[in-house]
Every structure is written in structure tokens, then in C-alpha cells.
Amino acid sequence: MGPKSILKSPAVPSDAVDARKPPVNEQHLQVALQHANIIQDQKNVEQEILNATLELLEFPPDSKADPARPSPSDAHKFKTLVMPFQPNDYDALIEERNCADLCGYALCPRPRKKVPSASKLHFVDSRDRGVQIVPKKVLEVWCSDDCARRALYVKVQLNEEPAWMRRTGGGHEIEVLVENAETLEFALPLRLKSKKEVQQGELKDGDGEDIAAAWALADEALAELSQERGDKDSNIRTELIKAKIEERTNFKTPSAPSAETTASSAHMAIEGHIPRTDAKKTKDVDDDDDENDWDD
Amino acid sequence: MDSDRSNSAAMIRMWRIYRTAKEMCMDRGYQMLEEDINISLSEFVDRFGKEGELEPDRSRMGFSAKPTEAMLIKYTDPPTPKVPNPQPQIGEIWIDFSGDENVGLKQLRDFMQHLVSTSYYSGILVTPKPITGMALRLLRGSTQFEDGPRGGVETFEEQHLLVNITKHELVPKHVLLSKEEKAQLLERYRLKETQLPRIQVTDPVAKYLGLRRGQVVKIIRRSETAGRYASYRWAI
Numbered sequence: 001m002g003p004k005s006i007l008k009s010p011a012v013p014s015d016a017v018d019a020r021k022p023p024v025n026e027q028h029l030q031v032a033l034q035h036a037n038i039i040q041d042q043k044n045v046e047q048e049i050l051n052a053t054l055e056l057l058e059f060p061p062d063s064k065a066d067p068a069r070p071s072p073s074d075a076h077k078f079k080t081l082v083m084p085f086q087p088n089d090y091d092a093l094i095e096e097r098n099c100a101d102l103c104g105y106a107l108c109p110r111p112r113k114k115v116p117s118a119s120k121l122h123f124v125d126s127r128d129r130g131v132q133i134v135p136k137k138v139l140e141v142w143c144s145d146d147c148a149r150r151a152l153y154v155k156v157q158l159n160e161e162p163a164w165m166r167r168t169g170g171g172h173e174i175e176v177l178v179e180n181a182e183t184l185e186f187a188l189p190l191r192l193k194s195k196k197e198v199q200q201g202e203l204k205d206g207d208g209e210d211i212a213a214a215w216a217l218a219d220e221a222l223a224e225l226s227q228e229r230g231d232k233d234s235n236i237r238t239e240l241i242k243a244k245i246e247e248r249t250n251f252k253t254p255s256a257p258s259a260e261t262t263a264s265s266a267h268m269a270i271e272g273h274i275p276r277t278d279a280k281k282t283k284d285v286d287d288d289d290d291e292n293d294w295d296d
Numbered sequence: 297m298d299s300d301r302s303n304s305a306a307m308i309r310m311w312r313i314y315r316t317a318k319e320m321c322m323d324r325g326y327q328m329l330e331e332d333i334n335i336s337l338s339e340f341v342d343r344f345g346k347e348g349e350l351e352p353d354r355s356r357m358g359f360s361a362k363p364t365e366a367m368l369i370k371y372t373d374p375p376t377p378k379v380p381n382p383q384p385q386i387g388e389i390w391i392d393f394s395g396d397e398n399v400g401l402k403q404l405r406d407f408m409q410h411l412v413s414t415s416y417y418s419g420i421l422v423t424p425k426p427i428t429g430m431a432l433r434l435l436r437g438s439t440q441f442e443d444g445p446r447g448g449v450e451t452f453e454e455q456h457l458l459v460n461i462t463k464h465e466l467v468p469k470h471v472l473l474s475k476e477e478k479a480q481l482l483e484r485y486r487l488k489e490t491q492l493p494r495i496q497v498t499d500p501v502a503k504y505l506g507l508r509r510g511q512v513v514k515i516i517r518r519s520e521t522a523g524r525y526a527s528y529r530w531a532i
Contacts, residue, residue, distance in 0.1 A: 047437065057401055092430045093430075095428050095429075096431075099403065099428060100400065
């Protein structure tokens with residue numbers, strides 16, 4: 001066969017290419033799609049966070065809402081919106097709310113505290129840490145210390161991992177610091193101990209049924225959620241590496257190394273490797289060269 | 297009293313920023329009045345000073361500018377069989393000076409809504425401090441942002457407009473090429489646009505000229521051996 005041309009071969013039968021290429025392309029396509037999906041997912045999450053921030057900027061809808069006892073619907077909405085946040089996104093939200101002259105805690109409708117003096121630094125006398133010098137900006141973030149506590153209570157629960165890398169999808173449930181514990185549970189009534197109690201009629205029949213129905217609904221929702229987290233994988237998670245194990249079947253029984261093959265050329269070995277040389281051919285060439293050299 | 301006001305540092309600062317903003321609009325190709333650009337400090341104080349205050353009234357400083365004929369032509373795509381009468385990709389611009397200390401999502405969104413409601417093509421917001429991270433994120437997506445104006449929104453910090461950077465002796469002249477000129481350039485040198493050297497749209501001069509992705513600028517430098525030396529950059 002002649003020297004291989006560096007130019008593209010002009011006429012390759014098309015069906016031959018088709019037959020050979022797809023497996024290669026398939027792999028490439030999979031890899032490309034995987035990465036494209038990751039980037040797209042990242043963008044989607046960022047957009048989602050931005051939209052959530054925009055919404056939380058004008059939160060809560062009711063201007064008389066009490067941050068200590070948020071209405072269950074507000075609290076629920078806040079929790080779901082804040083779920084994909086990372087702590088620094090949450091910081092950004094607080095900053096945005098401050099820009100809009102609101103308390104940093106998203107469930108608080110009050111304006112932020114204004115320090116009367118114009119100086120940049122302030123003395124703050126706290127009991128446990130003594131007198132500290134604090135920048136004015138830090139003092140003006142919240143409407144009160146309680147709101148600061150509530151907001152930071154949410155912040156420490158946020159997942160540091162970006163939402164698109166989280167295995168469980170959105171993230172885990174976030175709790176809101178609430179004064180009365182009942183509202184914490186989405187205003188769900190106390191769970192009945194067992195069916196027996198209902199039958200025994202400790203409670204009024206109608207009440208018992210209502211409570212049971214409410215809890216059944218909640219359980220259903222939770223089950224759905226867990227299923228979503230466990231089973232329903234987004235297309236990103238599709239594994240490129242197959243977990244199927246294939247056994248290699250055609251084993252040869254190993255044979256002991258024979259001394260003859262190695263012994264003859266053992267002295268030629270370079271770190272265990274014996275270079276293969278076509279001894280006769282090289283000798284001929286050498287001879288020719290030598291003769292020519294001597295002639296000259 | 298009056299001399300007191302005109303000598304205040306804040307007033308002089310805003311006067312310089314105002315002038316640079318005007319010069320920027322002229323360099324981009326908007327219609328500008330010569331006397332507006334060379335506004336003197338005392339005149340500036342008269343127009344925008346507040347009674348009894350050292351700071352000028354930023355809310356009154358906003359101005360609009362219409363593109364010149366040359367600019368309209370430059371921003372119009374060459375006609376194609378599909379689009380025989382292309383519309384220019386530029387329009388009236390509104391420059392606003394934000395009075396708020398901190399500019400966040402809320403202020404930016406208000407500004408965008410203002411631009412849309414008054415049907416300006418694009419806008420520039422000049423802020424005293426850098427805008428927040430979330431606002432930047434909104435801005436990045438604002439080309440597809442349905443609420444924003446068609447031509448997008450740019451933001452400048454006040455301190456970046458204190459000095460007109462293009463007047464510095466080490467900054468060469470940047471000239472924006474139209475689509476047609478760009479096509480000619482690529483034809484002349486037998487290039488694809490990806491083979492051109494690049495300039496980031498976040499580059500200070502690119503920001504000053506309001507370059508968009510894909511546009512090409514001609515950079516003309518003085519050269520000791522050749523007299524003038526032109527190079528081209530593809531905005532990215």
C-alpha cells in the first residue's frame with residue numbers, strides 16, 4: 001500500500017461510514033448532552049433563585065403580618081422559595097430587601113431600623129460581648145434583634161451546595177423560627193395516636209375524621225416528595241458509566257515461563273525489556289555504508 | 297452662598313460626571329448640543345443645585361438623547377431579500393442619575409419599567425455605588441428579560457465617569473464598524489470573525505462605547521514607523 005494521503009479521502013462509501021460511526025458518535029453525543037444539561041440546569045436554578053428573590057422582595061403580601069407568627073401560607077411560600085438558595089444567595093436577598101428599605105427577614109413587613117446619627121461606626125453595648133464598634137450598615141439590616149435571629153435561623157439551615165449539584169433535587173425542608181409551635185406544623189392538628197382512640201370516641205367523631213383526613217393528606221404529600229427525591233431523577237443524573245458487570249469468559253490457563261526463550265537474549269534486556277532487532281538487515285546496511293566510506 | 301455651593305466637592309464631582317456622560321453619548325453618536333457638553337460649573341450649579349444643599353439634585357439631571365443619522369445608518373443591518381427594510385438597532389436613550397445610595401433589584405426594575413413605559417430604546421443608570429449582585433444577575437439576563445427595554449440597560453458607577461478615559465493619551469481611538477464595514481473587512485482579509493483579536497464587552501472603552509457582542513471596533517494607534525496603525529477587535 002502506498003503512502004497514506006494527508007488529504008481527506010474523497011470517496012468513502014457512505015454506508016461504510018454509517019456502519020462504523022454511530023457507536024463513536026453515540027458516546028460523544030451522550031457526553032455532550034450530559035455537560036449541556038448540567039449547564040442548562042445551572043442556568044435554570046440561577047433564574048429560579050432570581051425570580052424567588054424578586055418575589056421575596058415584596059414579601060409578605062400583607063403589610064400587617066407578624067414576623068413572629070407568620071401566616072401558614074406565607075411561611076410555606078417562603079420556605080419553598082428559599083429552598084434552592086445557598087447562604088450567599090440568602091445574603092443577597094437580605095441586601096436587596098435593605099436596598100428597598102425593608103427589614104432583612106423576608107417574613108417581616110416592617111421597614112429596617114434607622115440609626116439616627118450619621119456617623120459610620122457605632123458603639124454597641126451587648127451584655128455577653130461587651131462594648132463593640134459596629135459599622136452603621138450592619139446595624140441597619142434588621143428591624144429588631146428578634147428578626148435578625150429569625151432570619152439567621154433560616155440561613156444556617158440552607159444548603160451550602162449549589163442546588164444543581166444536590167442529589168435530593170431541591171433541598172431539604174427548612175424550618176422557620178416561630179413563637180407558637182402550632183403554626184410551625186403548617187397549622188396541622190395534633191396527630192391522633194391510633195385508630196383505636198378515634199373509635200373510642202375521645203374526640204368528637206367529626207373532629208377526629210377531619211384530623212385524620214388532614215394527616216392522611218400530609219402523609220400522602222410527604223410520600224410523594226420522598227418518591228420524587230429518590231426515584232425521579234432528572235436527565236442529568238443518567239449515568240454515563242454503566243453499572244452492568246460483564247465477566248471475561250475466555251481465560252487461558254497460565255503457563256510457566258520457559259527458560260530457553262528468555263535465557264538466550266537475557267543479556268540484551270534493558271530494564272526487563274528486550275529490544276527486537278532485525279539483525280541481518282541492519283548488518284547489510286552497515287556493510288554498505290562501511291564500504292562506501294572507505295572508498296571515499 | 298453661591299460660591300460656597302459651587303465650590304463644594306460633591307458639586308464639582310457631579311459636574312464632571314455629567315459632562316463625561318454627555319461626552320459619552322456624543323462619542324457613541326447621539327445628537328448632543330455643543331453648549332451642553334461644555335457646560336460650565338456655575339451654569340451646572342444654577343441648573344441642578346438645590347437651595348441650601350451642597351449636593352446637586354440628581355433626579356433632575358437625567359436626560360435623553362436621539363441618535364444621529366450617521367449612527368442610525370451604522371446600526372442598521374444591510375438589507376437582505378428576507379428583510380428588505382431593516383430597522384436600525386438603536387433608538388432614543390435615557391440617562392438617569394440614581395439618587396439612591398444603594399441600587400438593588402427594586403431600583404433597577406423601576407428604572408426598566410420607566411424606560412418601557414416611556415418607550416425609550418435603551419437606558420443608562422449612573423449609580424453612586426456599585427449595584428448589588430442580584431441586580432447584576434438581572435441585568436445579565438435582561439436581553440431576554442421581557443420587562444426590560446429592547447436595547448438593554450447599562451449601569452455605570454459615578455466614579456468611573458469622573459474622568460473621560462478616552463481622552464487619556466494612552467487610550468487609542470476606537471471606531472465602531474457597521475455590519476457592512478465588518479463584512480468588507482472580513483472579505484478583505486479573508487477572515488472569519490472568530491479569527492479576529494477580541495475585546496471584552498466589559499472592557500472600559502467597550503463599556504464607554506456601549507459595544508455589543510459581535511460588533512467589531514477599529515483601533516487606530518499612532519505608530520513611529522508607519523504613522524498610523526489600525527487593528528481590529530471583535531467584541532465578545
